[in-house]
Amino acid sequence: MATVDFLRKLTQATPASCDQEHIPLVVHFSSQTPDRSDALSGVGPSPLPALIESALMIQRSGARGLVIPCNTAHAWYDDVASAIHIPVLHIVDAAVEQLPPALRGQPVGLLATSGTLNSGIYAARHPEIHWVLPSAHVVDLFVMPAIRCVKSDDMTRASQLLDAAVYSLVEQGARAIVLGCTELPLARSDRNLRVPLIDATDALAHMAVRWALSGLPPASEHMKGL
Structure with missing residues (x-):
């Protein structure tokens, strides 16, 4: 998908x-x-x-x-x-290019697989960005299940889980959020638009x-x- x-x-x-x-x-x-x-x-x-x-x-x-x-x-x-x-x-260079100029110095959230987060590829590639990362609890409870729902074509549940993950990063102060897994944009809905969402795939x-x-x-x- x-x-x-x-x-x-x-x-x-x-x-x-x-x-x-x-x-x-x-x-x-x-x-x-x-x-x-x-x-x-x-x-x-x-x-x-x-x-x-x-x-x-x-x-x-x-x-x-x-x-x-x-x-x-x-x-x-x-x-x-x-x-x-x-x-x-x-893909990390591409996603960072899409950040609105006004938000370049602001905290930027990152929603991604546990593997992407643990590898640190976003921070290593662009250390100038103030990255806001989800807790392990949010990843296990919302992000990874949302990705699995997309893979199994349960988009309604995927969208609900993504919304919860987005909300958690907004609560941490994120002013924009990178959807750093290519399954996550497929779960995007109007409910997710609390802050600008950067679609890494796009x-x-x-x-x-x-x-x-x-x-x-x-x-x-x-x-x-x-």
Whole structure:
């Protein structure tokens, strides 16, 4: 669902007036990749071999850039990027770019998997941001169940859980919140809009479009592919 959501947002972000002006894509669904959060918690196998295999497959297909619509997988970003010779866009950079300028110096909440939070990839990539993180209780009671509900297509329950998680970070002083798991934007509803919510999936889609079209005419000829 997260990858399908990313593809929809990528298509909507592309300034195309006909089929031929859209960005050529190679999409590799690798649902058998070991769970990233389990690996980071030390209770599951590493996904790195599967991630590298997927990246190499996409590179061999002729793609000239790579995006990974999974926040937690970016804990292995350096290893994946060093295994291939095409650029890999970073979802954390994309999400931070979307922060409203007026809120850059304000506390920013982060809702993500336990693996993403424990890996610290957001704070490590952008230490200048004052990150507000959910407690382990909020992650276990609301965030991870919301993600599981999205995966099982129970969107009503997912939205209720996400709303509770958003409220907890607002109570901690967050002035904006990054939805740092690509399942969470699918649970977004009007109830969640207590503060600006930054959709990391949408941010990555817009970054990918800008990269693919950079320095190129709007027509499809010579377009870079993802």
